Amino acid sequence: MGETADTDQSPAVAALQDDGFVVLPALLSDEELAAAVRHADRLLDGVAWSDNDFDGRRTRRVYSLLGRLGAFEPLLTHPSVRRLVTARLGEVHQFGMLFLSAVDPGQGSQPLHFDAGVYPLPREVEAETNVIWALDDFTAENGATMIAPGSHRWPAGRRPQRHELVPVVMSAGSAVVYSGRLWHAAGENRAETTRRALICEHVLPWLRPADNHTLATGVDQLRSLPPELRRLAGVAPASEYLGLVGGEDPEQWLLRSTHSH
Numbered sequence: 001m002g003e004t005a006d007t008d009q010s011p012a013v014a015a016l017q018d019d020g021f022v023v024l025p026a027l028l029s030d031e032e033l034a035a036a037v038r039h040a041d042r043l044l045d046g047v048a049w050s051d052n053d054f055d056g057r058r059t060r061r062v063y064s065l066l067g068r069l070g071a072f073e074p075l076l077t078h079p080s081v082r083r084l085v086t087a088r089l090g091e092v093h094q095f096g097m098l099f100l101s102a103v104d105p106g107q108g109s110q111p112l113h114f115d116a117g118v119y120p121l122p123r124e125v126e127a128e129t130n131v132i133w134a135l136d137d138f139t140a141e142n143g144a145t146m147i148a149p150g151s152h153r154w155p156a157g158r159r160p161q162r163h164e165l166v167p168v169v170m171s172a173g174s175a176v177v178y179s180g181r182l183w184h185a186a187g188e189n190r191a192e193t194t195r196r197a198l199i200c201e202h203v204l205p206w207l208r209p210a211d212n213h214t215l216a217t218g219v220d221q222l223r224s225l226p227p228e229l230r231r232l233a234g235v236a237p238a239s240e241y242l243g244l245v246g247g248e249d250p251e252q253w254l255l256r257s258t259h260s261h
């Protein structure tokens with residue numbers, strides 16, 4: 001359940017819809033994976049453990065990655081992932097939070113949650129479709145994400161019992177795409193090595209993204225992003241009258257203005 005080959009997207013879309021998640025195995029070449037891991041290690045260099053129980057006190061996190069994507073770029077624009085997210089959210093959507101998470105040995109289980117819980121929306125609304133990229137093999141021992149299959153369909157207030165959780169076991173370079181309504185949590189790391197992941201949220205265009213891209217990334221960095229990433233950073237109208245800059249299309253505004261605002 002929930003796993004399918006990259007070559008056939010429709011079963012993947014169906015699995016995502018029915019199970020609330022789908023694992024896309026081995027999406028990256030060895031070179032892409034190695035470059036992403038090197039980039040992750042550079043970003044993690046000198047980063048301290050988080051100071052709260054949700055992020056994890058034996059977990060190192062790096063947020064607001066849009067201005068320093070480097071070798072993560074092919075992960076964010078991977079066609080298999082892009083197709084699935086588009087199938088769920090529509091052509092126009094935007095990044096939510098983008099972050100790197102290094103779950104170190106000794107880290108206990110994260111509190112269970114569903115990502116779209118930050119929005120006061122009815123449970124039926126598919127507001128978010130997210131991706132966790134494994135930069136290390138995810139195993140039941142090293143903190144693989146624990147998910148409750150099918151829980152994206154549960155009514156408000158139902159929480160997973162322990163026996164309803166399964167670890168997303170996948171090799172480095174694979175990704176799990178999941179509904180923002182799916183209950184999940186980073187697992188306990190009982191291994192001796194770190195479990196690194198790149199986590200990439202996507203939300204409907206008319207919602208405020210969890211990360212404030214404009215402030216976190218800055219106008220000049222947004223301008224220098226490739227067009228697809230720029231649009232995903234929110235430099236695109238959400239509809240005819242939503243997300244404009246003084247009545248102008250934000251992308252045209254951004255490209256017209258060559259100095260910082």
Ligand SMILES: O=C(O)CCC(=O)C(=O)O
Nearest residue numbers: 101144145185186187197
């Ligand atoms: O690291 C993981 O496996 C999941 C993290 C997560 O769900 C979160 O922090 O929102």
